[in-house]
Amino acid sequence: MKKSQNSIPVGKVNRASRFVRTGIQVGGNYVKHYAKRLVDPSTTRDELHNDNAEDIYNSLSELKGSALKVAQMMSMDKNMLPRAYAEKFQLSQYSAPPLSGPLVVKTFREAFGKAPQAMFDRFNMEAMNAASIGQVHEAWKDGTRFAVKIQYPGVANSISSDLKMVRPFAIRLLNLNEKEVDKYMAEVEEKLIEETDYELELRRGQEIAQACGHLHDLDFPTYYPEFSSRRILTMDWMEGLHLDDFLKTHPSQETRNRLGQALWDFYEYQIHTLQQVHADPHPGNFLMRANGTLGVIDFGCVKVLPPQFYRNYFALLYKNTLGDQERLDRILYELEFFTPQDTEKEKDFFRDIFLTMIELLGRPFSQPTFDFSNDAYFEEIYALSEKLSAMPEIRESKVARGVKDTLYVNRTYFGLYSILNLLGATVHTEATPMKESA
Structure with a gap:
């Protein structure tokens, strides 16, 4: 049985004080780490990551709310975090x-x-x-x-101030571009208020x-x-089990595939027919059953897709769009991946990057079925993410690229892919109700 919490820090001062104490703890962990390295140069950062993950998670768990929600969102993007953080922050999904x-x-x-x-x-x-x-x-x-x-x-009353306090932790842990963090912060705040x-x-x-x-x-x-x-x-x-517990029952491949197909069809129908989507696909929001049926239990985070964004975003999945540079560049401008200030050299650089990303992330759509248990595919995604985050042209960019609507749509697909990978499902992916727009 988990130890219960008798109070939650409220008010900017109390919550800020908790963040400050956590910052001091994290700083102490770094001092301890570097002191050990002086004695033993072979010391790795694993212990540092474990200590920091423990301290930060404990602090966010005490604060609840948007602070803990950010940890949950970060845990979904496992490639962006050291393993210790990803594993600890996953607890925020349903075990706080x-x-x-x-x-x-x-x-x-x-x-x-x-x-x-x-x-x-x-x-x-x-x-x-x-949960959070x-x-x-x-x-x-x-x-x-x-x-x-x-x-x-x-x-509900602490969202804005919490996000400001979480921002430095997120930037440091994820090595993020501060311009992009600031651009998307309003979208995150809006969705958290809705939740x-x-x-x-x-x-x-x-x-x-x-x-x-x-x-x-x-x-x-x-x-x-x-x-x-x-x-x-x-x-x-x-009734049903969350993913981790469900996998411990050793379900058959047939059951895994059936659940995966239900999840895939659910998201495709929302996106292409309803043009609004359950944008919080983490394991805590689904219940899985041995008969292959799936319970959906949380609709706190729903992203409505503006029509123009929808047409542009999904047009990038079609080969004849990618083969028409004039049309491609027009879409990249409208999606704000290109900016009016870009030189031809910068446009060539970012176009190549986006084409690589589109091919990789859109690969499941390009074939009749896709085996999400293929860890090599996810290693490609992680390797590309790591490569891009290290590029100075991206890391030090003075502009944030991509309209705000891309944040939750990208998050939705990455969360969906991650669940299907953990489930080890093979899914029929090519057929989609979307009609290519002119």
């Missing part, structure tokens, strides 16, 4: 320290004027899962079993579940507005 019972009761009283025990026949005060923004409890009423998601106190609005999540969950109800092997919960509020969301309890 839960809130204590009194805080749960307080949240209910503020929302409904009564304790959860007065609303349900039975309410389990011990959280079943605890909220935690989930079991409840029963009139024979129905519910999942009740309760948002951590103060999360704290459980009334919005309820509406989106109902709408997308209804629109995708015809797809095979997918299950969605029923939501209950009468037991929900802006900070509490109640839905059916869905």
Whole structure:
């Protein structure tokens, strides 16, 4: 049983103080590391990464909210982080320290004027899962079993200040271009604010579940507005296992493929038909079952695709687009991968990079089926990412390339690919409902 948390630091001063203490701990870890290297030059950075990952994760877990959400997002991009950080930050997906019972009761009283025990026949005060923004409890009423998601106190009010405090950690850990971080910060803040609005999540969950109800092997919960509020969301309890636990049951390849196909079809339909997408594809948001069906349990983060962006972004998957340099360059300008200030030499440089990226990341779409268990493919992605991050032309660029909409779409596909890789699924990928635009 995880140790519960009796309070969450609130207010800019309290939360900033926690970040400062963490910074001091991280600094101490570096001092310890370099002292050891003086004695033993063969000392690796593994222990440093482990110590830093532990201290940073513990701090973010205590703060909850957007600070912990950033750790979750970083853990999805495993190629961007040393292994120690990726493994530790993965815990934020559904294994963070839960809130204590009194805080749960307080949240209910503020929302409904009564304790959860007065609303349900039975309410389990011990959280079943605890993640970055909220935690989930079991409840029963009139024979129905519910999942009740309760948002951590103060999360919605601390997003902007938290992101400013997390920014230096993210830049240092990921070796990011500061211009790009600043450009995308507003998009991240907007999505995090949406994730704290459980009334919005309820509406989106109902709408997308209804629109995708015809797809095979997918299950969605029923939501209950009468037991929900802006900070509490109640839905059916869905059976199933998160990915790590599911893989321990040694599912057959047939079951893996079936689940992978359901996941792929779900995302393709959202993107190409609904043109809005569940943009948080991490394992904590899905429940997998031995019969090959998949439960989708979280619609807090949904990215709506602007029509012009959608047409340009997906036109890059077609060979005749890539073979028409005039059209390609027009799209790269509209997607802000090119800027009006670029010289011909700079355009040639970035065009070559984007063509390499498009070929690699779009490879699953270019063939009838794709084996996502192929680790060599992911090693190519990791190697390219490492190569690009080391290029001074990119690292020291004075402009951020790519419209803000690319952030969550790229994140969506990388998260989807990562789950399919862990699942070891082979999926039919070529067929897509998108029609190439003129």
